[in-house]
Amino acid sequence: SPSPSWADPDSLRTSFTLSMSAMYKSEVPLYGALLHIVSAVSAATLASSVDPHILALRHGSSRLDIERHGAIRLSTSHELRTIRRVFAVIGLYPVGYYDLAPAGLPMHATCFRPVDADALARNPFRVFTSVLRPELVHDVEARDLALGLLSERSIFSDELLHLLDLADAQSGRLTESQGQKFIPAAMSTFRWAGTASASAADYQRLAAAHPILADVACFRSAHINHLTPRTLAIAAAQTAMISAGLRVKDRIEGPPVRSCPILLRQTSFLAVEERIHFPAGGEGTHRARFGEIEERGAAVTREGRRLYDELLGEAMVATQRAAVGAMPTALDEQLARAFEKYPDDWTELRNRRLVYFIYRPTRNGIASPLSKRPYVLDELLGEEMVEAIPITYEDFLPLSAAGIFQSNLGAASTDQGLSAAPDVRGMEEALGTGLNDPDELYRDIEKASIAQCAETLGVVIQ
Ligand code: OOG
Ligand code: NI
Known part of the structure; x- marks a missing residue:
């Protein structure tokens, strides 16, 4: 039989992002309103800006329209390991370690994202993925209750698990037709389930111990809790959010306003209080999901x-x-x-x-005959043979993440930090793989761009 045609992970990731965006829009209508605000502000910013770095986004940056990050909160090592397999199919790999204990959360996290420059340019979809550290829950009764509920939970459908096994047997790939089944099968893991899988009494017991416990142990899915578009002008977008009547968090997280933006500035609107049903009847409310925007600067x-x-x-x-x-x-x-x-x-x-930069030969550089002697990069920059462009920061900031977590949980129980050492090894063991170091990834991208300049210009760069 003819060899199957393999689904391209970058295309699968884009289908996945669009599917998730459509699902979240139907679940949280305010998210749809947020997307309108952000795209209107981006259009106005691009139309009026003279900043070359902003203007550069007008060209060749189809990624801006689709750029999102999401966040999920998982419960067990098994869930984390399976999520790692799900995300690998769409070209996302674990990068970096985020300790959330200092913020009073019995959780740690990683970011699943594309790692190479081409994949990032196509669609930099990323998911902040936290997982419970039960050993940090000091209320033993609540911990045992949560672990008991979790021992019966399965957030992955049989169809999804079957497709993951196929991917494993096919060197991590799916065929086109398997890929088409994969996206809806994966969505079911992230969909909101308005009916709790715990009784009202268990839900309340866990919520009283720590709101995060109720969120990670009382539902049948790992509901996506926000999906964040990237804005080019966060202050303007925040003003527009307030005018639209969204209950915006009191401050923008991250570095202050700068001419040369670095890292990440973020703000969110407060979580919606949602009606939930309990299996034996009865209703309650749950706060987990919210909206957020971010402005990304240089790594x-x-x-x-x-x-x-x-x-x-x-x-x-x-x-x-x-x-x-x-x-x-x-x-x-x-x-x-x-x-x-x-x-x-x-x-x-x-x-x-x-700051990390990528280097590109200029038109002038390509047109000029250069002598065969070795050059230093600064010389080529000074003569405008190459140009330096800051690399976009693709990760998260632990303090901002903690601030966002806290503003979206009942605050009372999260005032105090937990004194616990970070557990990178525990995270890697749960994942079944090592974490990528974000610094190395940026450095590799920078280095590769210098090598590419040397090749294009036909010179040795020292
Ligand atoms: C994750 C919060 C972290 C960010 O943008 O820093 C985050 C959560 O609330 O589960 O998404
Ligand atoms: Ni976020």
Whole structure:
């Protein structure tokens, strides 16, 4: 028989993203409203901007229209390992480790995302995936109750498990026709189930111990809890959200406003209080799902991240010292002050190696005959033979994630951090694979772009 045609993981990922977006729109209508706001603001920003980095997005960036991240919260190692197999089919791999214990959550997380430059350019869909660490739940009775409920839960349909086995037997690939079945089969794992799988009494017991326990142990699916479009102008989008009557979180998380955006700025509207049904009858409400937008800036180097963390820490201490920590604007003022020490000029950011860049030969470079001697990169940049473009940050920020988590749970039980060491090994054992290091990925992309310049220009770059 003729050899089957394999489904392309990048195309599967795009079908998956579109399917999930349609599903979430029907589940949380405010998400549809949010998409309208974001695309209107992006269009206005692109039309009026003179910033070359913003304008560059107008061309060749079909990824902006589709760019989303989602978040799910899992319960067990088995769920995490199976999710790893699901995401591998659509070209997503675990990158980075996020410790959520300091934020009072008995959870840790990773980001599933594409890892190579081409796949990222096609569709950078990513999923913040957290998983319960039962050993951090100190209420033993609640922990046992949750684990008991979880021992009976299966969030993957038989059809999905069957397709995963086929993928394993076919070197991780699916045929076109298997791929078409895979998308709807996978959606069932992430769909909202309005009927709890626990009794009202068990639900209330877990919610009282920690709201996150009720969310991860009382439902039959790992409902997607938000789907975040990327905006080019978060302040304008936030204003538009407020005008549209959305209950927006009190401040934008992440670095302050800058001419050279770095990392990630995010804000969300508060979780909707949803009606749920219990199996033996009776109703309650549950808060899990919300809407969020984000503005992505440049990926920073280890040194750039160290400076970011240091200045963020400085601003937080100063805010507490001023004893006005309750005022969201106080932190913003301190952040703006602290970040005066963070260079805000692309050339300086590059010279001080704070940001990762990709390098491209310019038209001038391609047209100019260059001598065969070795060049240093700075020389080629100075002569405008190559140009440097900041690499987009593709990951998350643990502190922002914690802030977003907290604003969407009942706050009371999350005020205090849990004192527990991070457990990277435990996460890797559960996954059944190692975590990718985000720094190495950015560095590899930077290096490959330099090698490509050398090849295109026919020179040696030292
Ligand atoms: C995840 C929150 C983290 C982000 O954008 O930082 C996140 C959650 O609430 O499950 O999505
Ligand atoms: Ni998010």
